[in-house]
Amino acid sequence: MTRIIHPFHCLWPFLLVGFSAIGQQQNIRIEANFSPSAITLSRQTTYKVTVHGSQQSPSGSLPAIAGLGISGNPRVFRAASFLNGVPSVRLELSFAVKPERHGSFTIPSWNLSVQGTPHRVPAATLRVLPPNQEDVLRAQARQKQESDLRQALFLEVNLLRKYLFEGETTLGSIDLYIWERLPITRLVQLPQKNGDAFSQSEINRPIEKRTSRNGKNYTVYSWPVALTAAMEGMHELFYKMTVRVRVQNNRNSPSGNPFLQDPFFRDPFFGFGREEAMSVTSEKLKLEVRSLPMEGRPHAFRGAIGTISTNSATDAERVTVGDPVRITFTVTGKGNFGVMPAPEIDSSEKIKVGPPAFSFEGDENLRYEGTQHFDYVVTPLRPGQIEIPAVPFAYFDPTSERYVDASGNVHTLRVDAGETWVDPSPPQSAFTEKQQNVEPARNLFQTESEPSEWRKSLTPEPVFRSSAFWYAQIAPLFCFCGIMGWRIRQRSSSRDSSAKRFARLRNEMKRATRFNDTLGFFRATRGAIREKVGALAGQEKPETLARDEVLAILLQRKASDELISEINEVLETADAHEFAGDASASLPLLDWQVRIKRLLKNIRALG
Amino acid sequence: MKLVRLVVYLVSATFACGVDGNEANRPFYDGVRAEASGDLDTAIASYEKAVAISHSANLHGNLANLHYKTGSSGKAILHYRKALLLDPGNPELSANLAFARKAAGLSPATPSADDFHFAPESISIWVWATTIAFWLGIYLGLILTRSYISGFTKIVGVIGWAGIVAFGTYAIWRADRNIDFLAREAVAVLPATTNEGNETAVIRLRRYAGGANDANAELKPGEVVRIDKDEKGQLKTHVTKDQVKWYLARSVSGGKKGWATDKELQRILR
Structure with a gap:
């Protein structure tokens, strides 16, 4: 069984606290019935559920019955009374019911929760009888009323042409007919176009007129509109708008006849009823949009469609080089002026053509009929007899359905060279003189x-x-700092390695002294001297220094002659032991060590 | 992040310039068309509309031509100056300015180094040249400290480099000073209420900011003055009760000094 949920507790916002308190003390009893319980097929009835003893919002789900249309939005009615001094409260829920066929329908017993306690709603039966004579008459009256309503307020779209070409603009009007007895208060919304295949001009203020049709007097609001076909094919077009009318009775009354709410059937004049929006839609027009023929299409055709004539003129026939000349190309007639592109004149070596200016004489909104001006500024670049080429223009005539070449005339312009000007001011300085020479x-x-x-x-x-x-300076600054940092580090590491090498050589000297190894002693001594002297000169590879170079550095550093001669002597002795095979000679290495230590100290003092 | 910000700034600045230019195109062409049809007043109005949006050398040049043709020599000189700021090397504009000055009865301008070598528009060249010279010297120094060139050569190189950088710095300072001068420069223009075609008409530099007082000196239309600065470094102005703005100005040579309204003294950089 299909069940519909009705959240009743949402439906009544106010709680009568006093009666609720009373209700809580009473026994809860529920009744259900149809009122009336027998109807014909064309009528409506009400399914009424009455809760005695409580006014609190109940909750529950009403079962759905096939063949009965039950409204999902019940009316709620609360009542309280004193019967023989005893307080009594009740809550009524009324559902509008519309039968869909004749027969007998029973809403079975169902659960309703009141104050959190489930209660059974008794079953109720409705008898639906076939339509009687009165119902038939009512249906006929309803059709007539609807027909009358359509005659009272309707929208018409009138176009000049039955079919259009792609890009063609046609003039039309949208007419809103209002029967004089219909109490229209205002037009809420202007006619809205429905049909993407067409673009239209802006819809502005309507033209108001009065007319008579089928014996009825109408006020007609007419909006002129220029429609341009954008896509080929069969397309639908209709307009829709909203008006506000004055009606008298309550729209949401479940007991009221909906057709009696139509403004047409209300007293139009002297009532003080409420206003209601009413939507009006025109009949759907089926319009064919044809594509433009390819055959015979001129090169100058750029989309102009209409019945038009052209003209071109210049404002001067003789000018000097550089003086601008205005060419005005005029297109007059009826056509798609709103979407008509400007023809182009190409610049050449002799003339320079600026972009055209547009101006339209006629209805600026519709842009269907009038005169379109295209103004070009042409600047002659060379003297002589110059021909300004014709403005290329062609259009399609939708009446004769053929292309027409309507290019402008070729204009001949006599261009003079102009007067040459010489600076009258005398030269003021060497600089200006130089300037004038090159000018x-x-x-x-x-x-x-x-x-x-x-x-x-x-x-x-x-x-x-x-x-x-300043951001741009960051790059070279960082680069500079990086190079400097790298150099300092390199120098420091070079110093460290020099100190290590010197320490190693000193240890070798000590070891050679201890083992009386003359060759090893002098080899280490020579290396230590080179290391110290090399450090003075900033040599990266001091071990490569020759004896003469060592002495030259010492001389450059202004070492004393005594020191230089002693160093020379030590180095000669070392060379003798190394290269002259004088290794067997025994020397007092301990004395030599003291002497070398003193010499190295003196060398370091030079730094 | 800063680099991204910089790129965004440059792109948006370029785009903004483009937008301004496009908007000003229409009134410019309107002006050209109006001038072609002989309607000089409409042409001036159209050009003025374009000037309110953006600036271009040809726009100011055309406007100056029209002002000259309509007899407003002061405004013509003003707009030639503006045009030359945007296109300093344009000989035609220079020639027109010289001609307009002569027609206005002004002595021919004597160009100096401030007008060419240290002109305001040259400042960017000086800044970049000096910056490049500075960094080039620094890096060359880094390379040459380890070279075997003589100490004398090194010293000469350092002195030469320092001299170039010092001269560049001086040029930047001087061009920047000329920008400051330019920002204060104004051209004497006859107000619209007077007969601008009258050759004898002059602009009075008053003793005090106000209409009814004696003139200290008089300016010919087109004459250039510099507006004084106040103690805060701003242009020295005074607004009277009738909402007229007055400038305290003096001629470039300093010989004339006095107050004139902003209608009479039109600043070049506005």
Whole structure:
């Protein structure tokens, strides 16, 4: 069984606290019935559930019955009374019921929760009888009323043409007919177009007129509109709008006849009823949009469609080089002026053509009938007899369904060279003299027809006032810092390795002294001297220094002659032991060690 | 992050400039058309509309031409100056300015180094040249400290580099000073209420900011003055009760000094 949930507790916002308290003390009893319990098929009835002894919102689900349309939004009615001094409260829920067929329908017993306690709603039966004579008459009256209503307020779309070509603009009107007895208070919404295949002009204020049709007097609001077909094929077009009318009775009354609520059947004049919005829709027009023929399409055709004529004129026939000439190309007639592109004239070596200016004489909104001007500024660049080419223009005539070439005329322009101007001011300095020498002779006060580069401000902005400039300095600064850091580190590591090498050589000297190894002693001594002297000169590889180079560095460092000769002697002795095979000679290495230590100390003092 | 911000700034600045230019195109072309048809007043109005949106050398040049043709030599000189700021190397604009000055009865301008080498628009060149010289010297120094060139050569190199950087710094300072001068420069223009075609008409520099007092000196239309600064470094102005703005100005040579209204003294950088 299909069940519909009715959240009753949401339906009544106010709680009568006093009666609720009373209700809580009473026994709860529930009744259910149809009122009336027998109806014909065309009528409606009410399914009423009465809860005695409580006014609190109940909750439950009403079973759905096939063949009965039961409203999901019941009316709630609360009542309280004193019967023989005893307080009594009740809650009524009324559901509108519309039968869909004749027969007998029973809503079975169902559960309703009141104050949190489940209660049974008794079953109720409805008898639906076949339509009687009265129902038939009522249906006939209803059809007539609907027909009358359509005659009272309707929307019509009138177009000049039965079919359109793609891109063609046609004129039409949207007419709203209002029967004079219909109490329209205002037009809420202007006619809205439904049909994506068409674009239209703006809908502005309507033209109001009075007319008579089928014996009825109407007020007609008419909106002229220019429609342009955008897509080929069969397309539907209709308009929709909303008006507000004055009606008298309550729309939501479940007991009221809905057809009696139609404004047509209400007293239109003297009532003080409420206003209600009413939507009006025009009949759907089926319009064919044909594509433009490809055959015979001129090169100059750029989409102009209509019945038009053209003309072109210049404002001067003789000018000097650089003086702008205006060419006006005029298109007059009926057509798609709203979407008509401007024809183009190409610049050449002899002329420069600026972008055209547009102006339209006629209804600026519809842009269907009138005169369109295209103004071009042509600047002659060379003297002589110049021909300004014809403005290329072609259009499609939808009446004769053929293309027409309507290009403008070729204009001949005599262009003079102009007067040459020489600076009258005498040269003021060597600089200006130089400037004048290189300055070409030009025409004074020549108008430029093209704007040069646009600048937002005249003020020269120093680049160093922008943060971008200082950000740009970060890169070379970082690079510089990096190189410096790398060098310092390299130098430091070089120093460290020099100290290590010197320490190693000193240890070798000590060991050679202990083992009386003369060759090893002098080899280490020579290395230690080279290391110290090399450190003085910043040599990265001091072990490669020759004896002469060592002495030259010492001399450069202004070492004493005594020190130089002693170093020379030590190095000669070392060379003798190393290369002359004098290794067998026994020397007092301990004395030599003391002497070498003193010499090395003296060398270090030179730094 | 900063780099991204910089790129966004540059792109948006470029876009903004483009938008301004496009908006100003229409009134510019309107002006050209109006001028072509001989309607000079409409042409001036159209150009003025474009000037309110953006600036271009040709726009100011055309406007200056029209002002000259309509007899407003002061405004013509003003707009030639503006046009030359945007296109300094344009000989035609320079020639027109010289001609307009002569027609206005002004002595020919004597160009100096401040007008060319240290001109306001040259500041960016000086800044970049000096910056490049600075960093080039630093890096060359890093390389050459370990080279075997003589100490004398090194010293000469350092002195030469320092001299170049010092001169560049001086040039930047001087160009920046000229920008400051330019920001204070104004051209004497006859107000619209007077007969601008009258050759004898002059602009009075008053003793005090107010209409009815004696003139200290007089300016010819087109004459250039500099507006004084106040103690805060702003232009020295005074607004009277009738909401007229006055500038305290003096001629470039300093020989003339006095108050004039903002209608009479039109600043070049506005």
